[in-house]
Amino acid sequence: MSDEEDDIILSELDDEELVQQMFDDLYDGLKEEIEEGVNILLERGWAPYRVLTEALVGGMTIVGNDFRDGILFVPEVLLAANAMKGGMAILKPLLAETGAPRVGKMVIGTVKGDIHDIGKNLVSMMMEGAGFEVVDLGINNPVENYLEALETEEPDILGMSALLTTTMPYMKVVIDTMNEKGIRDDYIVLVGGAPLNEEFGKAIGADAYCRDAAVAVETAKEFVARKHNQMAAG
Amino acid sequence: MAHILHTLLDTQGWVLADGATGTNLFNMGLEAGDAPELWNETKPDAIRALYKGAVDAGSDLFLTNSFGGNRARLKLHDAGDRARELSRISAELGREIADAADRPVIVAGSVGPTGEIMQPMGELTHEAAVEMFHEQAEGLKEGGADLLWVETISAAEEFRAAAEAFALADMPWCGTMSFDTAGRTMMGLTAPHMVKMVNKLPNPPMAFGANCGVGASDLLRTVLGFASAGPTLPLIAKGNAGIPKYHNGHIHYDGTPELMADYAVLARDCGASIIGGCCGTTPDHLQKMRAALETTPKGSAPTLDAIAAALGGFSSEDDGTSGKTPTRTRRRRRAA
Numbered sequence: 001m002s003d004e005e006d007d008i009i010l011s012e013l014d015d016e017e018l019v020q021q022m023f024d025d026l027y028d029g030l031k032e033e034i035e036e037g038v039n040i041l042l043e044r045g046w047a048p049y050r051v052l053t054e055a056l057v058g059g060m061t062i063v064g065n066d067f068r069d070g071i072l073f074v075p076e077v078l079l080a081a082n083a084m085k086g087g088m089a090i091l092k093p094l095l096a097e098t099g100a101p102r103v104g105k106m107v108i109g110t111v112k113g114d115i116h117d118i119g120k121n122l123v124s125m126m127m128e129g130a131g132f133e134v135v136d137l138g139i140n141n142p143v144e145n146y147l148e149a150l151e152t153e154e155p156d157i158l159g160m161s162a163l164l165t166t167t168m169p170y171m172k173v174v175i176d177t178m179n180e181k182g183i184r185d186d187y188i189v190l191v192g193g194a195p196l197n198e199e200f201g202k203a204i205g206a207d208a209y210c211r212d213a214a215v216a217v218e219t220a221k222e223f224v225a226r227k228h229n230q231m232a233a234g
Numbered sequence: 235m236a237h238i239l240h241t242l243l244d245t246q247g248w249v250l251a252d253g254a255t256g257t258n259l260f261n262m263g264l265e266a267g268d269a270p271e272l273w274n275e276t277k278p279d280a281i282r283a284l285y286k287g288a289v290d291a292g293s294d295l296f297l298t299n300s301f302g303g304n305r306a307r308l309k310l311h312d313a314g315d316r317a318r319e320l321s322r323i324s325a326e327l328g329r330e331i332a333d334a335a336d337r338p339v340i341v342a343g344s345v346g347p348t349g350e351i352m353q354p355m356g357e358l359t360h361e362a363a364v365e366m367f368h369e370q371a372e373g374l375k376e377g378g379a380d381l382l383w384v385e386t387i388s389a390a391e392e393f394r395a396a397a398e399a400f401a402l403a404d405m406p407w408c409g410t411m412s413f414d415t416a417g418r419t420m421m422g423l424t425a426p427h428m429v430k431m432v433n434k435l436p437n438p439p440m441a442f443g444a445n446c447g448v449g450a451s452d453l454l455r456t457v458l459g460f461a462s463a464g465p466t467l468p469l470i471a472k473g474n475a476g477i478p479k480y481h482n483g484h485i486h487y488d489g490t491p492e493l494m495a496d497y498a499v500l501a502r503d504c505g506a507s508i509i510g511g512c513c514g515t516t517p518d519h520l521q522k523m524r525a526a527l528e529t530t531p532k533g534s535a536p537t538l539d540a541i542a543a544a545l546g547g548f549s550s551e552d553d554g555t556s557g558k559t560p561t562r563t564r565r566r567r568r569a570a
Contacts, residue, residue: 070418072422073415076422078355113267114266140267
């Protein structure tokens with residue numbers, strides 16, 4: 001590649017080219033470039049919500065698809081998510097100000113007895129990358145933590161993670177407690193973690209098992225859309 | 235003097251390692267969330283029983299109860315400053331059981347991942363990782379481990395940090411990674427990548443390979459991947475006893491002792507010479523594995539179809555080496 005081609009001035013690109021360039025930059029995890037791109041689009045009069053959905057979420061969707069297909073792996077996704085975070089930091093206050101529509105909200109945490117968080121963090125990042133608001137409860141959460149967060153945060157989705165075969169069954173404790181309290185059907189419950197599988201997700205009464213962070217995002221979108229449709233129809 | 239691991243490999247041709255630590259301790263009553271390493275101190279008899287279970291079943295080598303015994307992991311149980319001490323005790327108990335056996339048995343000091351992501355993706359620096367691994371290595375050495383054994387690693391950086399720490403502790407070592415994501419490690423490493431990475435280490439291990447991951451079939455596909463890259467060191471295969479299934483509130487691994495016996499023989503045919511189990515592998519499994527290895531002559535490397543027919547299908551269509559490339563073809567690259 002020639003030097004001339006190497007130097008791209010973001011502000012000289014038209015909107016469409018700039019968005020394509022931002023897709024590339026997200027894919028490569030270039031945080032400063034993403035921040036610059038977001039600022040340029042805002043200066044050009046783009047609504048914050050449009051910047052989020054068309055530039056950032058659009059770019060992260062490509063990253064997510066390649067992660068799902070085993071083309072990108074955790075290191076690349078972490079870098080992309082970090083770049084996305086840079087852009088989100090600029091957009092977040094503006095989104096709140098402009099009353100932009102919400103994609104959805106998720107409360108997520110690793111279950112009691114389990115101190116693993118890499119997978120859960122990845123899901124948080126990818127969900128944020130898809131425009132969701134995420135409340136992360138961290139590791140080792142007893143059922144009370146989940147219930148309290150459901151009440152105060154009013155999320156659409158509850159996500160639970162476990163990396164140990166011995167802690168997986170605790171997910172059922174949480175779901176059973178939600179059933180007892182009559183609040184199970186108020187939320188979409190997604191579960192994930194290395195030793196889990198679809199059969200297990202069904203057995204404990206979750207809405208879905210998500211094999212990886214990319215699948216979690218797809219599943220979340222699907223369920224939230226379904227929920228909205230139901231509400232519109234009802 | 236030749237190291238006991240080399241002696242055993244020379245005389246027997248293969249070495250039977252042990253089975254699970256975590257899942258076996260849970261069967262003994264360890265509660266989810268408790269640090270298994272604390273049992274070295276509070277329930278030493280349970281740890282002795284764990285080790286003895288493997289030795290009595292025929293294991294030539296067992297891992298100490300120190301998988302999560304590094305500062306970063308123990309910190310989550312408010313015991314970060316006890317890494318060296320708890321690791322030492324795990325090896326002392328191991329030494330006791332190995333020395334009481336009527337044949338040579340190897341005590342391998344288990345070193346698990348830090349659970350942190352290393353720079354530049356994460357926060358953990360190379361220096362901090364080396365320091366953590368070194369601290370644990372010294373404890374295991376003090377306790378009398380014959381060698382160190384780093385396992386379930388996903389990132390090449392972390393594997394290299396452990397290798398460096400083991401050089402500082404002046405200990406021989408073995409190392410395995412977990413290939414659980416479409417045939418690769420979580421961090422994207424393929425089996426041939428690992429061979430290349432190991433070949434470049436300034437202090438190479440005595441043996442290397444794979445542990446845990448998805449099921450026994452996937453693990454053997456990984457071993458075939460090692461073998462195809464022309465490794466010069468002995469290969470380790472430590473696969474899970476099948477896949478975890480949920481029954482009435484409990485999880486159990488669906489791999490029977492008979493299946494693991496088939497797995498052990500196939501692992502040797504694939505090119506592994508240090509063979510054991512991981513999650514779900516009990517002394518019953520180990521006994522059958524030993525018997526099968528002793529009574530079956532080594533055969534030629536099986537095909538993937540033969541592995542799937544014997545042990546079940548694979549979790550992904552290939553082992554991550556088929557050369558899939560990013561779908562995003564760059565339009566142009568900016569100056570770095």
